[in-house]
Structure formats: C-alpha cells, structure tokens
Amino acid sequence: ETGVTQSPTHLIKTRGQQVTLRCSSQSGHNTVSWYQQALGQGPQFIFQYYREEENGRGNFPPRFSGLQFPNYSSELNVNALELDDSALYLCASSLWDRVEQFFGPGTRLTVL
Amino acid sequence: ELKVEQNPLFLSMQEGKNYTIYCNYSTTSDRLYWYRQDPGKSLESLFVLLSNGAVKQEGRLMASLDTKARLSTLHITAAVHDLSATYFCAVEGNEKLTFGTGTRLTIIP
Numbered sequence: 001e002t003g004v005t006q007s008p009t010h011l012i013k014t015r016g017q018q019v020t021l022r023c024s025s026q027s028g029h030n031t032v033s034w035y036q037q038a039l040g041q042g043p044q045f046i047f048q049y050y051r052e053e054e055n056g057r058g059n060f061p062p063r064f065s066g067l068q069f070p071n072y073s074s075e076l077n078v079n080a081l082e083l084d085d086s087a088l089y090l091c092a093s094s095l096w097d098r099v100e101q102f103f104g105p106g107t108r109l110t111v112l
Numbered sequence: 113e114l115k116v117e118q119n120p121l122f123l124s125m126q127e128g129k130n131y132t133i134y135c136n137y138s139t140t141s142d143r144l145y146w147y148r149q150d151p152g153k154s155l156e157s158l159f160v161l162l163s164n165g166a167v168k169q170e171g172r173l174m175a176s177l178d179t180k181a182r183l184s185t186l187h188i189t190a191a192v193h194d195l196s197a198t199y200f201c202a203v204e205g206n207e208k209l210t211f212g213t214g215t216r217l218t219i220i221p
Contacts, residue, residue, distance in 0.1 A: 042211030103155040
C-alpha cells in the first residue's frame with residue numbers, strides 16, 4: 001500500500017510568483033484535503049476535494065485554488081505569492097466514508 | 113466557528129514523570145484525533161477517538177474523550193526522551209479538521 005506523497009519537498013519563490021504543489025493520495029483514497037502550517041502553528045484547513053470537485057473551503061483567499069484528477073491526485077495552486085504564504089503545506093487523503101486522514105510528508109514553501 | 117485550545121503550549125518534563133496534555137473544543141463533535149509532529153516533519157497519527165468515553169492506549173501514551181465536557185486528554189506515563197515532539201489535537205467538523213495550537217513537549221534526561 002503506497003502512502004501519501006507530495007512534491008516538491010522544498011521550494012523557494014519570490015513575492016508575486018505563482019506556485020503549484022502536488023499530492024498523490026494513498027492507494028484507494030478518493031478524498032484529498034490541503035492544510036497550511038505556518039511555523040510554530042497548527043495546520044489550517046485550506047480546502048478539500050472529492051470526485052474532482054471542491055468540497056469545503058477554509059478561510060483562504062481565491063488565489064489559493066486546487067484541482068483533483070481522475071486518479072484522485074491533487075494540485076494546490078497559489079497565485080501572487082505573499083511573504084505570509086511561507087509555510088509547510090500538507091496534503092491528507094482519506095476515503096469519503098471513513099474518518100481518518102493520512103498526511104503526506106509536506107512541501108516547505110519559502111517566499112522571499 | 114469551531115475553536116480548539118490546547119494546554120500547556122510548552123511542557124518540559126523529566127524522564128520517568130507523568131503528565132497530561134489537555135484539549136478543549138468549542139462545539140459539539142464526536143471525532144477527535146491526536147497527532148505527533150517531529151521538527152520539520154509531517155503529522156503522525158496517534159489516536160482516533162470516535163465516541164464519548166473512548167479511551168485508547170499505545171505504549172506510554174493514553175488518550176481519552178469526554179464529548180459532554182468537550183475535552184480530550186493525552187496522558188504520558190513514565191516519559192522517555194523519544195517522546196519529545198509537538199503534539200496536536202484536531203477536531204472534526206464540516207468535513208475538515210480544526211487543529212489546536214500544539215503542545216511542544218521536551219523530555220529532559
């Protein structure tokens with residue numbers, strides 16, 4: 001059974017640029033959630049995807065957008081990067097009718 | 113809006129001692145999770161608590177859930193250095209997890 005994978009592991013961007021982060025869900029999992037974890041904070045829910053549609057969104061501006069593909073993998077896109085976007089971005093996968101979410105290793109984004 | 117509070121935020125304890133981390137949340141939920149995070153790493157699932165009165169134990173860690181009091185506890189017994197990490201509780205509601213602020217635990221030899 002393959003766990004949740006994310007790429008890249010680290011990324012450095014400058015303000016105003018755009019970034020795409022990728023997540024492959026655990027085998028068989030059809031639901032993907034994305035979280036942002038700033039340094040020293042708990043993870044904050046960005047949004048969730050199920051059946052290729054957004055299913056719930058946290059308090060993040062529209063420049064945070066996502067996609068889910070037919071194979072259940074997902075992308076997180078952030079436009080017009082700001083310094084405060086620097087964080088660890090975590091992807092979690094689950095089955096729609098199951099409780100537990102499994103987290104990937106994360107992508108560390110630094111915005112200069 | 114669901115709010116989750118943990119205390120203490122920082123905990124430094126000696127090996128062999130016992131201590132408890134508390135997680136309070138603001139609205140009704142029957143699903144609570146505990147995670148461990150090592151520096152620079154992702155979240156490792158420790159416990160999933162699904163009903164009032166649920167108690168789960170793994171090694172030196174034991175978690176419990178009181179949904180009426182909206183309180184979960186993570187009890188550490190006879191702490192060892194390997195337990196040093198940040199511990200998060202998370203409460204499920206509206207198809208998302210709301211995390212607490214975390215408790216940074218340091219075990220001193």
